[in-house]
Amino acid sequence: MERTLILLKPDAVQRRLMGTLISRFEEKGLNFVAMKLLKITPELAKQHYAEHVEKGWYPTLENFITGGPVVAAVLEGLEAIQVVRDMLGATSGLKAAPGTIRGDFSSSRQMNLVHGSDGPDAADREIKLYFKPEEIVEGDLHLTPWLRAGDE
Ligand code: CDP
Ligand code: MG
Numbered sequence: 810m811e812r813t814l815i816l817l818k819p820d821a822v823q824r825r826l827m828g829t830l831i832s833r834f835e836e837k838g839l840n841f842v843a844m845k846l847l848k849i850t851p852e853l854a855k856q857h858y859a860e861h862v863e864k865g866w867y868p869t870l871e872n873f874i875t876g877g878p879v880v881a882a883v884l885e886g887l888e889a890i891q892v893v894r895d896m897l898g899a900t901s902g903l904k905a906a907p908g909t910i911r912g913d914f915s916s917s918r919q920m921n922l923v924h925g926s927d928g929p930d931a932a933d934r935e936i937k938l939y940f941k942p943e944e945i946v947e948g949d950l951h952l953t954p955w956l957r958a959g960d961e
């Protein structure tokens with residue numbers, strides 16, 4: 810089992826797509842093990858996007874990501890990190906394949922609705938940025954035997 814961090818970015822909240830997007834992850838069979846609504850501060854934005862802070866476009870990204878509430882959540886599932894990245898699609902909504910979240914809902918490179926950790930190290934680091942260990946809720950859901958075979 811893997812865990813990954815997602816953010817429903819400010820555009821998702823403002824466009825009232827929270828429910829729709831949460832449903833997509835639920836329907837896929839991923840488990841929500843932590844979730845909160847918060848406003849990202851410039852300091853947290855710089856930590857979250859540390860790899861991009863020096864880029865020319867970082868200031869506009871910081872304005873965007875701090876510009877309204879976001880939903881942070883931890884998803885758990887088999888190969889959850891790659892599964893979520895595949896569900897998001899390419900960074901730009903203009904390039905993302907139809908059927909992906911960005912491909913279906915976004916026409917922007919910046920306002921692409923959902924963040925997902927891009928690997929195991931990023932997932933560990935990002936989960937710790939948003940959640941204390943005690944905020945992560947353990948316990949399997951009863952539907953699991955109907956989502957995959959016992960040996961998967
Ligand atoms: O989110 P993803 O890993 O697909 O993309 P990224 O290249 O790591 O960039 C992080 C985020 O910065 C993107 O999801 C966009 O919201 C934003 N971005 C931007 O504002 N302008 C760019 N030229 C590229 C990315
Ligand atoms: Mg990235």
